[in-house]
Amino acid sequence: DTGVSQNPRHKITKRGQNVTFRCDPISEHNRLYWYRQTLGQGPEFLTYFQNEAQLEKSRLLSDRFSAERPKGSFSTLEIQRTEQGDSAMYLCASSPGGDPEAFFGQGTRLTVV
C-alpha cells in the first residue's frame, strides 16, 4: 500500500497521560500536514512541514502539542498531559511539493477518558 499510513488507528488514554502518533507519508511527498477532526466538523489545520522544516502552526497547537519530522520522512505528533477535549480524529496528509492535492491517511482516533 503506497498511501499515507498512520499508527495507531485507535488510542484510548487516561487524562493527564502523554500520547504520540506516527505518520508515514506517501513516498517522495515532501509536504506533510496534521489536522484534527471532531464529530460533525471538517478537519482543522494543526501544522505542516516541508521536508524537515515546520512551516506553519495553528494557534490550536497549544504548548501541549508538538510535531516533528526529523529526517523529512515520517512525522510524529505528541500530546502531553492529555485532556478530554483532545478526543478527536487526528489526520495526517501529504502532498508533492507545493501541489494542492493533499492525500489523507485513515487517521488516529484518540479517546481521552
Add this chain to the structure above:
Amino acid sequence: QKEVEQDPGPLSVPEGAIVSLNCTYSNSAFQYFMWYRQYSRKGPELLMYTYSSGNKEDGRFTAQVDKSSKYISLFIRDSQPSDSATYLCAMRASNTGKLIFGQGTTLQVKP
C-alpha cells in the same frame, strides 16, 4: 463567521438524481478549491480540485468555482447509493499549504 461555510445537511436523494453541493467563503485570497469525500470513520478522499475560477469535470462529478461570488459547487450526476458519504469542501491561498475545510455535507442516496 467561519472562513468557509457549508450546509451540513443531511441531504437525501433518490438513486439517479443530480446532486448539488455548495460552499461559500469569505477569503478572497483562496486560489485552490478541493472537494473531498469521507466515509464514516475513514480519512477524507480527494475527489477533485480546481485552480481559480472555472469548471472541471471528472466522470459523474463536476466542480465549479465562481470567485466573483465566492461560491463553489460540486455536482454529482446519476447518483448511486455508494455516493452516500460526507462531502467536504476545502480551499487554500497560494502562499500556504494550509487547507481550510467546510463543515461537510452528509449525503444519502436511497436505492
